[in-house]
Amino acid sequence: MLMYERFIGRHRDDFVTLEDLYKNYSIKCSDDFNFAYDVLDQLAAEKPDSLAMLWVSKHGEEKRITFGEMKRWTDKTANYFKSLGIKKGDFVLLVLKRSYLFWYAILALHKIGAVAVQATHLLTTKDYVYRCQKAGIKMAVITGDGNCTEEFDKAAPECPTVQLKVVTGGKAAGEGWLDFEAGIAAASEDWQRPTGEEATKISDIMIAAFSSGTTGYPKMVAHDHSYPLGHIMTGVFWHRAEPGGLHFTISDTGWLKSLWGKLYGQWFAESAVFTYDFDTFSGADILEKLAKYRITTFCAPPTMYRFMLKEDVASYDLSALKHCCTAGEALNPEVYNQWKKATGLRIFEGFGQTETTLSCSTLYPWVQPRPGSMGLPTPGYDLVVVDENGNEVDPGVTGEICLRAESMASRPKGLFMGYYKDEGSTQRAWHDGLYHTGDTAYRDELGFLWYVGRNDDIIKSSGYRIGPFEVESALAEHPAVLESAVTGVPDPIRGFVVKATIVLSPGYEPSEELVKELQNHVKKTTAPYKYPRVIEFVSELPKTISGKIRRVAIREKDMRR
Incomplete structure (x- = not known):
């Protein structure tokens, strides 16, 4: 019996359908x-000689x-x-x-x-x-x-x-x-x-x-x-880690994401973890490690997939690689399509926060990726999309992603206890039986969730509510765009208009002609009213120390102008 089976009572392949998984997935454990x-x-005690970790230093020491x-x-x-x-x-x-x-x-x-x-x-x-x-x-x-x-x-x-x-x-x-x-x-x-x-x-x-x-x-x-x-679902069902495999999640141990992909879920699956102690990310370097060490399962943020796709992916032997995942930010369809074309592998998206474990995902083999979609709620979490009054919204209507949890005692495994010594923040985020993630999305008719953005990132322009992700995804399809951040800037007529702050790919230079080209590209790729009326080219985007784009910094800078 594999380690995770002792806590959920079944092998993952014994769940025949997604409905079976939703209905019968439960975790049992002792109070200690x-x-x-x-x-x-x-x-x-049971397998002392089995590999738990393969660690590689930045100098190649193993x-x-x-x-x-x-x-x-x-x-x-x-x-x-x-x-x-x-x-x-x-x-x-x-x-x-x-x-x-x-x-x-x-x-x-x-x-x-x-x-x-x-x-x-x-x-x-x-x-x-x-x-x-x-x-x-x-x-x-x-x-x-x-x-x-x-x-x-x-x-x-x-x-x-x-x-x-x-x-x-x-x-x-x-x-x-x-x-x-x-x-x-x-x-x-x-x-x-x-x-x-x-x-x-x-x-x-x-x-x-x-x-x-x-x-x-x-x-x-x-x-x-x-x-x-809570990470049994992460490592066993989403990452598809397996005994004898070698799982590689790119994350610094300074962040909780390292516990998603470098420890708990993978060892529940009895898989070894690959840890590469590099200083500076290089797409070519990571591809070389995937090939050399015969990595079997892999997870990285969309940004890192984008940088790897700037390399000649097909020239690396990735034949050992069986399964790929992504989290940390929304996955652009263009990245998904390019990776599948280069490797033959789909990227399975997952959503969660520091406060949660995996709470929405595309779970192989039951849920196949729909490029651009977050997937379906993860078994173990009761995920809903609600309006400002806490009422569930209809398909196609944007609302806030929330998790049902009546109390700490009844919360699902993986949901946080609260904000330490900060009862005020805890009560603002967790009230009326709902934990409020602060992220917005809408459901389609099949129940798949589509990410829109953080509550604070939504742009209200001429009566429209525009999420930055859709515009950023459209821009990502243009070869000139390496990275972008979409925000709203004040406008006397429309309230706000869409602005794109863009880092250009090597070989491209800012110009009025390129601005027009990018605007027309967005108009053709998504709803025309979402196109960026303002475009600014920069050498880098403001980010948190975890690498997430700080749209708030761009908004604050624009307000000071």
Whole structure:
């Protein structure tokens, strides 16, 4: 019996139809479920020599870690943390890029019952201050690469809760840093699951993650120990990870997306994960890794597919690749079509947030992609599209995507506990039995959802409601457009008009002729009233540190003009 079958009672292929999956998919677990013990340690006991992770450094160094070795090192890490005074309920900051040490650390924290707080290495001093103060960080484990420790030390005087600083690579810019590798190497590998008051419960907080912060300071999202169970749908049913396979999700461990594709769901499926610790994304480099390491399942944001498609994809041997997925932003039909033409593989889209696991998707083999569509609601979530009063809207009518959840006790596995120490934000997002995602979409007659945009991104022009995604998708079909962001700019007659801020592909230069060409292209590709009346060419788009386009920054800049 595969690991995930122990929690849902069936093999995924035993679900005959999508209706069968919706009706009979359910998760059963004990009140003391803990992924580190009940999945990792169980796999280590049953198949200690099976590959858990293939890690490749930016210099090409390879490290193969079995489930048995992963258990041993997480036990040693747990003992090291305990020796430093880390206990159940303590908050520990992890800034480890794509190092295999992240897995040792986060799983050790799960075993202790401490709270893991992921953060990206791109943070600046003020970012560290905000996160440490918000979470009450007791200990920070930070990569020795770059200037991360230097930035953290600048923040330290304003972070009174921080008692311990630990660095990887044995090097730090300042004083007082402990050596992480030396510490875990010297620690005992004899670790026993805690009992009594130190034992974890499924309802205990396990992860505290910061949202992208596209419109303000990031909110702190709390997940309990049931969160990994929500990723059975992610890794087993959407990614289609399988025993003996090698799954590759492109994500930095500073973001919760890394837990979608580099840990929980894949190990439920008993698949190994591929982790490439690169610094700068290169389409050619990623294609080379897909070919060299015989990756079987793959997930990346649409932007990265776009960059890979700028290369000669057909020249790489991708014959081992069986299944491709995307998430993080809406998938343009043009990217889907070009990837299918180059590889013969469809891209299966998924939608979710920091607050959720996979909540809408195209699930192979029951749901085939409809280019441009988000897919159907994911089993396990009761997803609805509602108006401003919380009433479900008819097909074809744009509304807000919401998830039914009457209370925390009745919420589906994978939905967050709330915003940590921020009851006001929790109540604004989660009320009247609905969690409000802030994203808008409409359903078609078959029930498929089509993404429109964030609530704040909708453009109201001459009585029309225009979502940026449709216009951006139309622009993406033109070879001159590498990236675009569509926003509204004030207009005395129409209220707002559509503006496109565009990064051009190599070989193209801004001109009035190109503006007209792009406007006419959009008029022919989508409803003519949606065409961008204003076009601005830029060298780069403003983005969050997670890579999401900050349309709000463009709007604010335009308002100041």
